[in-house]
Every structure is written in structure tokens, then in C-alpha cells.
Amino acid sequence: MFYFILKRLVQSVFVMLAVAFLAFSLFRFVGDPITQMTGVETSVEDQSRLRQELGLNDPFVLQFTRFTSDMLQGDFGFSFRTRQPVAQMITSRIPATLELGIVALIISLFVGIPAGVYTALRPRGVVTQAILMTTLVGVSIPTFVIGIMLIFLFGVQLGWLPTFGRGGTVQIGSWESSFFTLEGWRALILPAFTLGVYQLTLTMRLVRAEMMDVMRSDYIRFATARGVPMGRLYFRHALANTMVPVITIIGLQFGGVIAFSIVTESVFQWPGMGLLFLESIRFVDIPVMGVYLVVIAFFFVVVNLIVDLLYVAIDPRLRVKDVS
Amino acid sequence: MKDFIKRSEGLWLFVHSPAVMVSALVAVLIFLGATLAPWIAPTNPYDLASFSLMDGLLPPVWEEGGVAKFSLGTDDQGRDMVSSILYGARLSLLIGLSAMVIATVLGVGLGVAAGFYGGRFDAIVMRIADIQLALPAILTALLIDGVARGILPPEMQQSLRVSVLTLAIALSLWVNFARTARASTFVEMNKEYVHAAIIMGQRPIRIMLVHILPNILGPLLVIMTVDLASAILLEATLSFLGIGLPADSPSLGTLIRIGMQFMLSGEWWILWIPTLFLVALVVSINTLGDFLRDVFNPGLR
Numbered sequence: 015m016f017y018f019i020l021k022r023l024v025q026s027v028f029v030m031l032a033v034a035f036l037a038f039s040l041f042r043f044v045g046d047p048i049t050q051m052t053g054v055e056t057s058v059e060d061q062s063r064l065r066q067e068l069g070l071n072d073p074f075v076l077q078f079t080r081f082t083s084d085m086l087q088g089d090f091g092f093s094f095r096t097r098q099p100v101a102q103m104i105t106s107r108i109p110a111t112l113e114l115g116i117v118a119l120i121i122s123l124f125v126g127i128p129a130g131v132y133t134a135l136r137p138r139g140v141v142t143q144a145i146l147m148t149t150l151v152g153v154s155i156p157t158f159v160i161g162i163m164l165i166f167l168f169g170v171q172l173g174w175l176p177t178f179g180r181g182g183t184v185q186i187g188s189w190e191s192s193f194f195t196l197e198g199w200r201a202l203i204l205p206a207f208t209l210g211v212y213q214l215t216l217t218m219r220l221v222r223a224e225m226m227d228v229m230r231s232d233y234i235r236f237a238t239a240r241g242v243p244m245g246r247l248y249f250r251h252a253l254a255n256t257m258v259p260v261i262t263i264i265g266l267q268f269g270g271v272i273a274f275s276i277v278t279e280s281v282f283q284w285p286g287m288g289l290l291f292l293e294s295i296r297f298v299d300i301p302v303m304g305v306y307l308v309v310i311a312f313f314f315v316v317v318n319l320i321v322d323l324l325y326v327a328i329d330p331r332l333r334v335k336d337v338s
Numbered sequence: 339m340k341d342f343i344k345r346s347e348g349l350w351l352f353v354h355s356p357a358v359m360v361s362a363l364v365a366v367l368i369f370l371g372a373t374l375a376p377w378i379a380p381t382n383p384y385d386l387a388s389f390s391l392m393d394g395l396l397p398p399v400w401e402e403g404g405v406a407k408f409s410l411g412t413d414d415q416g417r418d419m420v421s422s423i424l425y426g427a428r429l430s431l432l433i434g435l436s437a438m439v440i441a442t443v444l445g446v447g448l449g450v451a452a453g454f455y456g457g458r459f460d461a462i463v464m465r466i467a468d469i470q471l472a473l474p475a476i477l478t479a480l481l482i483d484g485v486a487r488g489i490l491p492p493e494m495q496q497s498l499r500v501s502v503l504t505l506a507i508a509l510s511l512w513v514n515f516a517r518t519a520r521a522s523t524f525v526e527m528n529k530e531y532v533h534a535a536i537i538m539g540q541r542p543i544r545i546m547l548v549h550i551l552p553n554i555l556g557p558l559l560v561i562m563t564v565d566l567a568s569a570i571l572l573e574a575t576l577s578f579l580g581i582g583l584p585a586d587s588p589s590l591g592t593l594i595r596i597g598m599q600f601m602l603s604g605e606w607w608i609l610w611i612p613t614l615f616l617v618a619l620v621v622s623i624n625t626l627g628d629f630l631r632d633v634f635n636p637g638l639r
Contacts (some may be wrong), residue, residue, distance in 0.1 A: 295484040
């Protein structure tokens with residue numbers, strides 16, 4: 015098991031290196047950094063002196079090593095557009111995106127898993143058919159349209175909920191949280207639901223498929239024959255065995271949630287990383303684009319590691335032998 | 339014979355599910371409308387002389403103040419909504435279809451080759467696919483678009499917009515094809531007819547194209563339908579975000595973005611008619627995709 019974790023750790027380091035390399039190539043080769051940094055009136059001599067000073071004439075490997083070690087020390091360079099340190103720009107935006115993503119994920123799990131179990135146990139029921147039909151339509155409607163519909167219904171027509179921004183936030187250290195004010199929660203509901211819908215349908219369909227599979231298996235039949243109470247049968251015997259694939263997909267999807275928040279944040283003008291990334295694309299702000307990529311990749315890697323650890327907790331077989 | 343039964347069974351399923359028939363009808367109508375847009379649209383929304391601000395913000399014909407000339411109303415510039423939507427759907431479908439075709443050719447080509455040759459080539463292709471699979475398609479498309487903005491000279495940006503968008507979408511969708519094609523090729527590689535072809539000394543390219551490809555088309559057809567829907571959605575999303583097509587050559591996504599500005603002021607048709615159109619298109623393509631999957635994989639029913 016230790017070997018299993020170690021192997022995953024090494025893999026993660028390689029993934030991060032690959033992404034750092036991508037970010038570095040973006041920065042180095044998409045447009046010339048010197049022309050981006052200097053104005054038209056800078057003389058050619060000054061430009062080449064700057065090039066020398068910044069080490070842009072050094073061998074490629076040396077430059078990449080320097081780039082990586084700077085990143086590890088938290089130095090992410092400066093934005094072409096605002097001239098601020100990128101690290102500061104991104105970290106101030108992380109809490110908004112992360113809180114949005116977590117609430118979206120919680121919504122999708124707390125609705126998706128019970129709905130999946132229900133539709134698997136009553137495959138022919140009217141409610142099941144209705145739920146399945148709704149999810150099919152839900153998958154086909156683009157995220158931004160769902161957002162627009164929610165804004166129109168709850169924001170414009172009913173006037174119940176705010177439709178943009180974060181509402182009230184509370185500053186805890188450097189973390190700007192909307193969990194502690196009523197306004198913050200009110201502003202969070204619509205975007206979080208919008209972001210969670212796709213994950214919700216996915217979770218539901220997956221749990222349903224897995225449950226239907228498990229319910230057909232011999233040990234469930236045996237448990238039924240033995241007279242195990244229904245509740246215990248469904249949740250302890252059946253659901254527990256569907257959790258490994260479900261957790262894998264949810265883990266992988268969390269990265270997707272963070273990335274998809276680009277769309278949701280744009281619809282609701284939610285001041286998170288996604289909105290920053292969109293602005294950086296519009297203005298070809300390469301350093302911000304690169305760092306966003308690295309940060310997203312970091313989330314992916316961390317979430318995947320957690321998923322691997324959860325496997326070990328859920329599936330006792332992994333604790334005995336080294337399955338990788 | 340087996341093929342015939344499968345086909346007739348597909349036909350039977352088709353006739354017996356109203357949802358699928360309605361979807362097919364909607365999809366065909368939208369395809370026709372988009373293809374024939376230059377001939378059936380009342381005005382040309384790209385031609386600045388064909389509309390005037392005087393006609394701005396007219397409601398659809400059934401609402402009070404509607405004019406028969408503009409059956410679905412006009413936007414703030416006085417553009418006819420029917421024409422905008424037909425031309426918008428034309429662009430959306432053009433980009434979606436070309437992106438899907440490029441993704442298919444690229445993905446199936448690499449996938450079949452990876453399955454056929456195996457070894458190092460297979461490993462490299464699949465590692466790239468793995469990495470890309472970890473990134474959501476929208477992020478990949480945004481990145482490619484951003485890089486294109488950085489590389490291309492400003493004067494070419496506008497004229498190449500459609501190509502850049504198509505390529506960005508295609509490059510973010512090829513992975514599905516590659517993985518499916520590779521897996522199916524592996525299965526076919528163990529069958530006698532492929533062994534026979536190899537022993538007969540046929541050229542690899544011929545074996546891949548003439549022998550293997552026709553036998554793995556079924557599942558690929560399903561992915562093509564589903565990915566067409568994804569491509570259209572992706573284009574709409576990018577345009578909605580303001581990264582895709584500009585307002586003077588609007589796709590459905592751009593139209594929705596424009597319509598957002600009128601959500602509060604009561605001109606509902608500018609927002610909701612293009613939205614309804616987009617959703618109808620994507621839902622019907624997805625329903626057809628589900629149907630095709632049922633036909634090709636009876637086990638999943």
C-alpha cells in the first residue's frame with residue numbers, strides 16, 4: 015500500500031512538471047516576452063540588454079529550471095495587463111472559486127446519490143421515468159442556459175435571490191468567505207446549483223447503473239433470502255459496493271467543476287479564478303493563463319491523490335495486496 | 339443477414355418511439371433551415387444595408403405591436419430575428435460539423451494506428467490522450483483559442499476566427515474517438531481476417547482502412563452524434579463567453595449573449611428564441627445519439 019501511494023506521488027510530480035513545462039512554453043514562445051513588456055519607444059539596444067538581464071538568452075533547460083524553482087518559491091511572475099504579481103491576483107480569487115465548487119459538489123452528491131438509488135430500485139416507476147427524462151434534458155441544456163434560466167426565474171421574475179457577485183463576504187486571514195453571512199449564502203445558491211447540475215445528473219446516472227448491476231448479484235440475492243432488512247440491504251450491502259467507481263468519477267469531476275466554473279462565473283459575474291482566466295485570454299495575458307493552468311493542474315493532482323487514499327479506505331482489498 | 343436484422347430492429351425501435359421521431363424531425367428541419375438560410379431567410383443579417391435602427395426592438399408578430407414582416411421580432415439593431423437565427427444556426431452547425439469531422443479523422447486515425455502498431459507509438463498517443471482527458475474540453479478549447487490569439491497577427495484574427503474556433507473545438511474532442519477506435523482495433527486485431535490480411539502481405543494502411551475500419555464503425559457513429567452535440571454546445575459556450583464569434587457574424591451562442599442584455603428590459607424574444615432554438619437542436623441530436631447507442635449496443639437497453 016505504501017508502494018501504491020508512493021507510485022502515485024511520483025506520477026503526480028511528473029504531471030506537475032509536464033504542466034509547468036506547458037505553462038513555460040506558453041510564456042516563452044507565444045509572443046515575445048520582451049515586446050510584451052516594453053513599449054514601442056524602447057531602443058533595440060535596451061531590448062537586448064533587458065533580454066540578457068532577464069536571462070532569456072540562456073539555454074532552454076536552464077531557463078526552465080529557473081522558472082520551476084521560482085514557481086516552487088511562490089514567484090509566479092507579473093501580469094502583462096495589470097503589472098501586478100500573478101500569485102497575488104490568483105490567490106485572491108481562489109476562495110471564491112473553491113467555495114463555489116465545493117457547494118456545487120455537495121449539492122450534486124446529496125441530490126444525485128439518493129436519486130440514483132431510488133431510480134435503480136424502482137426502474138419502472140413513474141417518478142423514475144420523470145427523473146430520467148429531466149436529466150436527459152438537463153445534460154443537453156448548456157450550463158450557461160441553465161444559469162440564464164435560473165437568473166430569469168429567481169432573480170428577475172420572483173426577485174428572491176441576487177443574480178451577480180458574491181453578496182456579503184467575511185475576511186478570515188487572506189480567505190474571503192461567503193459562508194458566514196446570509197447575503198453570501200443567498201448569492202451562492204444560484205451559481206452553485208448551476209455549476210452542480212451537470213455533476214448531479216452524472217452522479218445520478220452512475221449510481222443508478224452501478225446499483226442496478228449490484229442488485230443483480232448473487233450476494234444481494236442471498237442477503238435478501240436471509241431476510242436482511244431492506245434499508246440495511248440497500249445502503250450497507252449494495253450502495254457501499256458501488257462507491258469505488260462513484261468516488262473515482264466524482265474525484266475526477268471535481269477538477270471539471272473547478273474548470274467549468276469559468277462558464278458559471280461568467281454568467282453570474284462571480285469574482286473567481288475562472289473570470290480572471292477569461293479576462294486573461296481576452297487580453298492575451300500569457301503569465302496569468304500559464305499560472306491558472308498550473309493551479310488547476312495542482313487541484314487535479316491533489317484531488318486524485320485524495321481519491322487514491324479514499325480507495326484504500328473504502329476497498330479493504332487494497333490494504334492487503336499491492337494493486338495498482 | 340445479421341446486419342439486416344439489426345437494421346430492421348433499428349427501424350422498429352425508431353417507429354415505436356415518438357421522442358426519437360420528433361427529435362429526428364426537429365434536427366432535420368433545423369439542418370434544412372440552416373443549409374438553405376441564404377435562400378429562405380427574409381433578410382441578410384450580415385448586410386448592414388438590409389436593416390435599419392427604425393425597426394429596432396419590434397416584438398414577434400403575435401404580440402401587440404408586432405409587424406408581419408418580422409415574424410419573430412427584431413433586435414436592438416433592427417435585425418430580423420428569423421434571419422439572425424437561421425444564419426446563426428448555419429454558423430453553429432458549420433463549425434460543429436467541421437470540428438466533429440476533423441476530430442473524427444484525427445482521433446480515429448491515431449486510434450486505429452495505435453491499436454494496429456501498438457508498442458511505443460500506442461504508448462505516446464495514449465499518454466497524450468490521458469493528459470487531455472484530465473482537462474475538460476472547454477478548458478482545452480479556451481487555451482488553444484488563447485494561444486491562437488497570441489500567435490496570429492492582429493490583422494488575421496478576424497478573418498481566421500471561424501477556423502481557429504473550429505480547430506480549437508476539434509482538438510478538444512478527438513480523444514473520445516481515439517480511445518474507442520483503439521479499443522475496437524485491439525479486438526479486431528485478434529480476429530482471423532486481420533491475421534490473414536497480414537500474412538498475405540497487404541500494406542498496413544490498406545488493412546487499417548479497408549479491413550479494420552468498416553468493422554469498428556458502429557460505436558464510432560454513436561460518438562460522432564454525441565460529439566456533434568458537444569461541438570455545437572462548446573461553440574455556443576465559447577461565443578457566449580465572448581471568446582468565440584463576434585457580434586457582427588453571430589452564431590447561436592453570440593445571439594444568446596446579446597439577448598442577455600435585454601433580460602431585464604422585457605424584450606424577451608431576443609434572448610429566449612435563440613436559446614430555445616439551441617436547446618431544441620442539442621436535445622434532439624443527443625436523443626438521436628442515445629437511440630443510435632441503443633441500436634448498436636442492445637445490451638445496454
